[in-house]
Amino acid sequence: MAGQADEAFVEFDRVQKSYDGVTLVVKDLNLAMPKGEFLTMLGPSGSGKTTCLMMLAGFETATNGEIRLGGEEINDIPPHRRGIGMVFQNYALFPHMTVNENLSFPLEVRGMGKDEREAKVKRALDMVQMGEFGNRRPAQLSGGQQQRIALARALVFDPELVLMDEPLGALDKQLREHMQYEIKHLHENLGITVVYVTHDQSEALTMSDRVAVFNDGVIQQLATPSDLYERPENSFVAQFIGENNKLAGKVRSVDGETVTVELPGGATCRALAVNVGEPGSETLVSIRPERVIIGAAEDANSAEARVEELIYLGDHIRCRLNVYGNDEFIVKLPNSGIASQGLSVGESTTISWKTEDARALDPL
Amino acid sequence: MNDTAPSPQAAEAALTTADGRPLAVALAEAQSRARRRAFLLVLPLLAFVLITFVAPIGQLLYRSFYNPAFSDNMPALVQWFKENPAGTEPDEGAFAALASDLKGLRANKTAGIVGTRINYDLPGSRSLFTKSARKSKKLEPPYREALLAIDEDWADPLLWRVMRTASSPWTASFYLAALDRSRDAEGNIIRVPEERQVYIKLFVRTLLLSALITLTTLVLGFPVAYLLATLPLRHSNLLMIFVLLPFWTSLLVRTTSWIVLLQSQGVINDILVALGLIGEDGRIQMIYNQTGTIVAMTHILLPFMILPLYSVMRPIDPSYVRAARSLGASSWTAFRRIYLPQTVPGIAAGALLVFILAVGYYITPALVGGSTGQLISNLIAFHMQKSLNWSLAAALAALLLGGVLILYWLYDRLIGIDNLKLG
Numbered sequence: 066m067a068g069q070a071d072e073a074f075v076e077f078d079r080v081q082k083s084y085d086g087v088t089l090v091v092k093d094l095n096l097a098m099p100k101g102e103f104l105t106m107l108g109p110s111g112s113g114k115t116t117c118l119m120m121l122a123g124f125e126t127a128t129n130g131e132i133r134l135g136g137e138e139i140n141d142i143p144p145h146r147r148g149i150g151m152v153f154q155n156y157a158l159f160p161h162m163t164v165n166e167n168l169s170f171p172l173e174v175r176g177m178g179k180d181e182r183e184a185k186v187k188r189a190l191d192m193v194q195m196g197e198f199g200n201r202r203p204a205q206l207s208g209g210q211q212q213r214i215a216l217a218r219a220l221v222f223d224p225e226l227v228l229m230d231e232p233l234g235a236l237d238k239q240l241r242e243h244m245q246y247e248i249k250h251l252h253e254n255l256g257i258t259v260v261y262v263t264h265d266q267s268e269a270l271t272m273s274d275r276v277a278v279f280n281d282g283v284i285q286q287l288a289t290p291s292d293l294y295e296r297p298e299n300s301f302v303a304q305f306i307g308e309n310n311k312l313a314g315k316v317r318s319v320d321g322e323t324v325t326v327e328l329p330g331g332a333t334c335r336a337l338a339v340n341v342g343e344p345g346s347e348t349l350v351s352i353r354p355e356r357v358i359i360g361a362a363e364d365a366n367s368a369e370a371r372v373e374e375l376i377y378l379g380d381h382i383r384c385r386l387n388v389y390g391n392d393e394f395i396v397k398l399p400n401s402g403i404a405s406q407g408l409s410v411g412e413s414t415t416i417s418w419k420t421e422d423a424r425a426l427d428p429l
Numbered sequence: 430m431n432d433t434a435p436s437p438q439a440a441e442a443a444l445t446t447a448d449g450r451p452l453a454v455a456l457a458e459a460q461s462r463a464r465r466r467a468f469l470l471v472l473p474l475l476a477f478v479l480i481t482f483v484a485p486i487g488q489l490l491y492r493s494f495y496n497p498a499f500s501d502n503m504p505a506l507v508q509w510f511k512e513n514p515a516g517t518e519p520d521e522g523a524f525a526a527l528a529s530d531l532k533g534l535r536a537n538k539t540a541g542i543v544g545t546r547i548n549y550d551l552p553g554s555r556s557l558f559t560k561s562a563r564k565s566k567k568l569e570p571p572y573r574e575a576l577l578a579i580d581e582d583w584a585d586p587l588l589w590r591v592m593r594t595a596s597s598p599w600t601a602s603f604y605l606a607a608l609d610r611s612r613d614a615e616g617n618i619i620r621v622p623e624e625r626q627v628y629i630k631l632f633v634r635t636l637l638l639s640a641l642i643t644l645t646t647l648v649l650g651f652p653v654a655y656l657l658a659t660l661p662l663r664h665s666n667l668l669m670i671f672v673l674l675p676f677w678t679s680l681l682v683r684t685t686s687w688i689v690l691l692q693s694q695g696v697i698n699d700i701l702v703a704l705g706l707i708g709e710d711g712r713i714q715m716i717y718n719q720t721g722t723i724v725a726m727t728h729i730l731l732p733f734m735i736l737p738l739y740s741v742m743r744p745i746d747p748s749y750v751r752a753a754r755s756l757g758a759s760s761w762t763a764f765r766r767i768y769l770p771q772t773v774p775g776i777a778a779g780a781l782l783v784f785i786l787a788v789g790y791y792i793t794p795a796l797v798g799g800s801t802g803q804l805i806s807n808l809i810a811f812h813m814q815k816s817l818n819w820s821l822a823a824a825l826a827a828l829l830l831g832g833v834l835i836l837y838w839l840y841d842r843l844i845g846i847d848n849l850k851l852g
């Protein structure tokens with residue numbers, strides 16, 4: 066980790082930001098990114114993602130702390146000398162210019178010759194498969210096409226760092242998924258560093274090397290997509306990423322890696338001690354729905370459950386259960402033809418899960 | 430139903446509604462009802478505009494080339510002019526016709542009207558008509574001698590030429606006069622003598638001053654409109670009130686307050702003298718000249734520049750400029766290449782509005798313009814109210830209207846009228 070910090074390409078060091086001098090929108094942000102990484106900032110609306118991006122791009126100044134790019138502090142460098150490509154949520158294609166003029170704008174302001182400009186514009190357009198649209202105005206393009214042009218424009222001057230603020234937010238689901246792959250491939254082929262902002266978690270998980278989950282101006286967890294899903298470090302992340310069952314309880318005892326939690330009604334279960342306090346403090350046990358099985362199992366926690374609802378979803382069956390008074394407990398049963406047949410609404414059954422699949426986290 | 434049922438092929442070509450009427454007919458019927466209602470809604474305004482705007486303007490244009498003052502009151506002479514081609518020496522018959530018309534003038538008390546009409550083209554001849562008409566009762570043949578006895582001027586060939594022109598109620602002479610032109614003995618168009626050339630100079634001055642005022646309102650208004658469009662709502666509302674404040678006070682009050690400020694015993698001069706920047710006898714003349722007109726009109730027309738600019742700037746997304754900056758443009762380049770081009774419809778609309786208003790402005794130059802700050806409308810007003818030469822006033826106004834329409838047409842060719850954004 067220390068070695069990585071030395072070669073960090075983008076670095077936020079104890080950055081704070083306040084717009085009004087009363088509240089902190091970004092609180093003590095520390096983040097280091099190596100070159101070539103695809104990092105996504107994910108979080109609910111108003112959590113400060115855009116603000117972080119704007120500070121990096123130079124449109125907002127950090128109230129406190131340092132932002133470094135390639136080891137150099139950039140707090141006082143104006144946006145146009147940072148050499149950072151940016152894709153805006155509304156694309157911000159210049160409406161009075163054609164696609165070609167939009168793309169050659171960054172090259173012109175850099176004083177590049179005409180021939181070189183044309184070659185670069187053509188290459189960038191081909192890269193996003195928009196070669197034939199050079200003479201159109203942005204208003205004559207569809208949303209997805211505008212998106213590609215915005216992407217090409219942010220890349221045409223070969224920036225090492227590209228920022229994207231919800232670039233796919235305005236597209237329909239199918240096009241969004243398609244563009245996710247295209248952006249991912251461009252990132253891989255060009256070797257650029259990308260900071261990507263979204264509040265769509267599946268987008269974050271499919272595209273990123275690492276994801277920073279934001280809430281309330283603080284990074285809740287910075288980890289790879291699989292870590293984030295498998296090993297959430299606090300209840301917010303467990304709740305925000307994917308589906309999650311939570312059982313509220315009190316810590317009875319901590320022994321090493323695991324903890325014993327007393328659930329309402331007196332039953333106990335064991336879970337990994339990830340983020341818990343002293344015995345007696347409140348905790349929330351988090352279990353992914355697909356890690357729970359119906360029926361008893363050896364060497365596992367088990368609980369009594371009553372079937373509340375069965376929803377047929379084709380490849381699997383969603384089973385809503387009441388477990389220790391929590392009637393939002395979800396179990397996913399793979400549709401193997403027979404699995405669901407044993408269950409009917411109202412019936413009582415036993416469920417079980419492994420201790421290492423249950424994580425004791427902070428109470429919400 | 431059977432005999433009207435269309436053949437299968439025709440049914441394919443012309444669709445019908447559920448009750449069998451052709452679709453096109455049904456649609457036209459439905460639309461014509463809506464159109465009738467729309468027409469009825471605008472009817473009151475249409476009538477108002479026709480009565481109070483189109484009719485007077487038409488009347489005005491008509492007057493500028495139709496003046497029957499002479500032809501209606503001098504029927505005998507008109508008849509003589511008709512029978513004898515241009516260049517014929519006025520003979521005894523002509524003077525006899527003149528004498529009979531003069532008697533008619535005396536009887537109808539219309540000598541003044543005819544005299545005024547001839548006076549437009551030949552200054553000083555009004556009294557000739559009134560005097561001769563008064564004495565016309567004693568006129569006896571031979572009329573030539575009798576009339577020359579009343580006044581030698583009746584022999585003036587120029588007078589006869591002018592009367593021949595005036596004998597037709599249709600005339601271009603008011604337009605010629607409005608362009609500082611007149612006709613010489615052979616009927617060629619020539620410029621009037623240097624000291625009587627006023628109108629062209631005034632037209633040029635009006636256009637130049639209007640252009641200058643348009644430019645100053647643009648230079649002063651652009652930053653204000655930008656602030657209005659970008660400040661947070663709370664501040665921009667306050668600023669907007671300041672911009673609109675002039676509309677809430679009377680034009681006269683505003684203009685007089687400029688007099689208070691700018692006159693040589695006024696506030697600004699007093700301050701300059703008190704500061705010792707100028708001496709007591711070096712007070713600057715800032716009003717009752719072109720400076721006064723420019724300052725006061727710039728102030729009065731400023732909102733007409735700011736509001737269209739604002740309405741264009743408001744919806745410009747700040748992310749355009751941000752995008753330009755992130756692409757490597759300095760803030761000046763981003764402004765010049767990205768922001769400014771997007772405000773062009775507002776600039777064009779504001780400039781057109783201010784220019785057209787300035788070209789026709791009357792009250793402010795009349796109050797603060799002195800003699801060098803008068804515009805063409807002040808002269809039009811003079812001819813309407815003082816010299817009572819309505820035909821000339823109408824010709825001047827028509828030329829002004831024509832000039833503005835040409836500018837408008839040029840604007841449409843260069844910028845496109847559909848790019849105009851007034852709000």
Ligand SMILES: Nc1ncnc2c1ncn2[C@@H]1O[C@H](COP(=O)(O)OP(=O)(O)OP(=O)(O)O)[C@@H](O)[C@H]1O
Binds near residue numbers: 084111116117264
């Ligand atoms: N220019 C500004 N002035 C004042 N407050 C602002 C400004 N921009 C953002 N904020 C506040 O800062 C907080 C964080 O905003 P930010 O735009 O960074 O959120 P976000 O994470 O990008 O949200 P979203 O997902 O909705 O885009 C919000 O509470 C917002 O109200």
Ligand SMILES: [Mg+2]
Binds near residue numbers: 114115116230
């Ligand atoms: Mg945002």
